[in-house]
Amino acid sequence: MKSSVQAVKGTRDYYPEEMGLRNLLYSTARAVSESFGYQEWDSPFLETLDLYAAKSGEELVKEQAFVFPDRGGDLITLRPELTPSLARMVAQRQRQLVYPLRWWSWGPCWRYERPQKGRTREFFQWNVDLIGVDSPQADAEMIALAASFIRQIGLQPSQVSILVNNRALISSELSRMGVPTEKSKQVFRLIDRRDKMSSESWEAYALELGLNPDQLQGLKNLLADQELWRKSPDLTACFDLIEALGLKDYVRFAPQIVRGLDYYTGTVFEAWDNDGEFRAILGGGRYDNLVAAVGGDPLPAVGFAMGDLVVSLVLKKFKALPPDLGASPAKVLVTVFDESSLHSSFAVAADLRRHGFPTAVYPEVAKLSTQLKYGDRMGFWVILMLGPDELAQDQITIKDLRRGEQQTIPQAELVEQLRYLLPPPA
């Protein structure tokens, strides 16, 4: 029934199955990051409020971050994202680090928001950044790394795409249409909302911003122009490299992607499920001003972040999750027949562990059907049985649950048989 003490609003409990998914995301993020030569870093979960006030949008931080005074009265923030901490750490050692930096991180972040589908107050975020280089090659690598993750986690190009644009390209097109530079920030916001509003209210919003009808039509043409990227040398080079990396199927140009944040300066990208059912799976781009914003010297950078929630929803939707997330980490279960054979069962289990096979042994004497059912439900691959019949002849029975077969063999051949039936020992 309902427990009297509840979990904190917006948090999740990680039962073994959910922990399996969390670990899958983490291990995949790690594997992909490292395959591109990125190093893991981390920061404190607690930061000063000042760190986030240094960025634009300080009002959002005050309203959406967990902020509380420490005993000395300083305002402490539970980190709502990783990038400001990264910028702080880079600025602190800016002269001693070896560039380009290839850094990745994974960890919990907190935002004080109303929980809803795909959004909790505590979540995990994967962050990847390439710092110190201002080149389309760097942009291409970042997009390719994101695409590699999507492929590695088991999502197909028919299911998920990475949409790429360039803010500098859109800016120059806007000024060519006579949109004043001081309006570009608002127009980016307008573009960002294109798919979130009805076309009538979107056009009304555009005219409200002061666009004339010609400029509005020009903007609509712009957003419909799938070949616009050819006008951008950066995007042209970027797409060419992504093709060389063999990931072109996941990536396409999308002029409506501009990102909501103000600090992006060039290439921007987001990964979406192709039905547009959820929010962006991941998002990022080039941000060449952020390190300077926290007190360092100007340093170009490109990166992206991915929360654990939306990608999990997408994986569930496409049934791309491995079926054994809640299974026992051991593949072998040794049953216990009766009091007199208990010692032998435990000895077999110990011997298998010494040979590198993770092995569980049933922890009490119980009916065999109970033990088999347990083994089945916990996802073991093989169950070992040794009762009076086997023990009398130094034999053991191996039941292969996945094939529904069993055989009785000399105990001396057990390890050899398991090497055949199981993944290689650790």
Add this chain to the structure above:
RNA sequence: GUGGGUGUAGCUCAAUGGCAGAGCACCUGACUGUGGAUCAGGUGGUUGUGGGUUCGACCCCCAUCACCCACCCCA
């Protein structure tokens, strides 16, 4: 911060204001050495909580808490 919805068995959900139910899960047995499948039986409830209306409340009303969805926002 704003609006809407839902709270009934472990889970998913039924039940004109009139005996609180089903499916799944679980336990037992059919099957004293064999999981998944089938069949039979069984355990399981202060209907979120507190008030009110009523002869009578899961149902109507008020309050409260929790969760969900959307808006807002998304670093």
